[in-house]
Amino acid sequence: MLTVNSALHMKSLREFVNPGLRFIFTDIDGTLTEQGRLTSSAYQALWRLHDHGLKVVPVTGRPAGWCELIARQWPVTGVIGENGGFYFRYEDLNAGDGTTGVMRRHYFYNASERADHNRRLDKIRTEILARVPGAAVASDQFCRQMDLAIDYCEDVVRLPPTDVDRIVKIFTDHGANAKVSSIHVNGWFGEYDKLTMCHVFLEREFGMKISDAQTSVAFVGDSPNDEPMFAFFKNSFAVANVKDFVGTMKSLPEYVADQNGGSGFAEVVERILATTQR
Numbered sequence: 585m586l587t588v589n590s591a592l593h594m595k596s597l598r599e600f601v602n603p604g605l606r607f608i609f610t611d612i613d614g615t616l617t618e619q620g621r622l623t624s625s626a627y628q629a630l631w632r633l634h635d636h637g638l639k640v641v642p643v644t645g646r647p648a649g650w651c652e653l654i655a656r657q658w659p660v661t662g663v664i665g666e667n668g669g670f671y672f673r674y675e676d677l678n679a680g681d682g683t684t685g686v687m688r689r690h691y692f693y694n695a696s697e698r699a700d701h702n703r704r705l706d707k708i709r710t711e712i713l714a715r716v717p718g719a720a721v722a723s724d725q726f727c728r729q730m731d732l733a734i735d736y737c738e739d740v741v742r743l744p745p746t747d748v749d750r751i752v753k754i755f756t757d758h759g760a761n762a763k764v765s766s767i768h769v770n771g772w773f774g775e776y777d778k779l780t781m782c783h784v785f786l787e788r789e790f791g792m793k794i795s796d797a798q799t800s801v802a803f804v805g806d807s808p809n810d811e812p813m814f815a816f817f818k819n820s821f822a823v824a825n826v827k828d829f830v831g832t833m834k835s836l837p838e839y840v841a842d843q844n845g846g847s848g849f850a851e852v853v854e855r856i857l858a859t860t861q862r
């Protein structure tokens with residue numbers, strides 16, 4: 585029998601019917617944003633999900649400092665940051681009146697392990713800046729706790745793919761992980777990734793086994809650093825700009841929106857809510 589690799593084909597959103605989703609995990613850059621800005625349609629879509637009782641959890645390479653704000657201020661149930669190094673969850677203990685809350689921070693590695701990893705990343709930083717002219721440390725690096733982000737096109741003139749590959753190789757030659765996002769190369773030490781921390785989040789915060797998550801969790805993303813999530817989650821979506829990367833990806837999402845970035849995210853949310861059973 586012919587085995588069809590579903591990863592080679594992305595379905596239209598019109599083929600999706602909500603199977604009873606409770607959680608929407610979503611990437612941020614390139615998925616909620618366009619030209620680097622969070623769009624009004626995407627932010628409104630986050631509120632629509634919230635108001636329909638769906639739990640939204642951004643999953644990003646962005647730093648701890650940003651995640652503090654997101655967990656506290658956005659209409660989300662939690663946030664996974666620095667490519668899965670931690671999650672933050674802010675709970676308002678007085679049922680939404682904002683007077684008493686608690687921020688729960690769960691890290692994959694403890695503080696002394698993180699300090700050791702950061703010393704090793706300092707050496708890699710020096711080597712990359714010396715060997716790849718035009719690369720820079722990302723401007724949000726000072727907000728990071730466990731990952732080194734090298735900017736290849738956010739605030740610097742876009743580097744060619746060969747330079748991006750050289751940055752990745754310097755990380756991996758030192759035994760670090762490296763993932764290319766739409767703006768940075770992120771490197772870190774240790775055994776975590778975004779998908780691993782999604783599992784940890786669901787189990788610790790909601791007592792949910794990941795094997796039970798397939799019908800209740802969806803993921804929305806846009807690029808190769810989302811591939812583990814596309815591969816794992818049956819209800820996986822991408823915004824249209826994923827098409828820029830399909831040639832280099834092994835795992836594609838199940839469904840793709842017609843529009844890019846935040847507009848595409850709003851389209852995904854519209855379809856989820858339009859096919860929700862009441």
Ligand SMILES: [Mg+2]
Nearest residue numbers: 611613614806
């Ligand atoms: Mg992205």
